[in-house]
Amino acid sequence: MPRGQDALRLCAMPLNVRGFEIYSGYFDVSEQTFLVEEIRSCLRAAPLFQPVTPRGNPMSVRMSSAGQFGWVSDRQGYRYEPKHPSGVAWPAIPERLLETWRDLLPTARPPECCLINWYASDAKMGMHQDKDEADMDQPVVSVSLGDEALFRMGNQTKGGKTESIWLRSGDVVVMNGPARRAFHGIDRVRANSSTLLPNGGRINLTLRVVT
Ligand SMILES: O=C(O)CCC(=O)C(=O)O
């Protein structure tokens, strides 16, 4: 159920926080439900796994990917791989997400990875930069589904002042320009703040150009 161009334009004015463009309520509930179904189908082909940091610490977020490349982390480091750890190819990126990318970023190259992050209510993601991509001038698009999460936005170097915002189900964040290289992370998830996912938790989808 692709949404009409007019509907897309209605939410074209994002909130700008330190260069992070936040499209609040970009997806309505029926579109969120559709996306969850699409992601469930991706996860049947490429199940969630628990990544380990290069230092050997398990991450609290479980992950998988769709697209030509998937992001993985283990003792060998952070990187993109053409296959899921089980050896199967990653499933295709759902068309609705490709459409969103084209809507928000008509001049960017198409995304080659959709990282699927799954947060249980106690999961978080430490402050980091997205910097495993070859062309860091290409934007990143992030979609939030399910429980709300406190998203912290910092600077292009570690430390300094930060600002936080609660991301809700259906929100989309574009990281482009200086914000593309800015530190960011998820401090916490607010349990039971959404009814989208029957067992609670949060899904974050991050679209990226890898090569
Ligand atoms: O979960 C989020 O909203 C952010 C995810 C993120 O920063 C990442 O996957 O690199």
Ligand SMILES: [Fe+2]
């Ligand atoms: Fe990130």
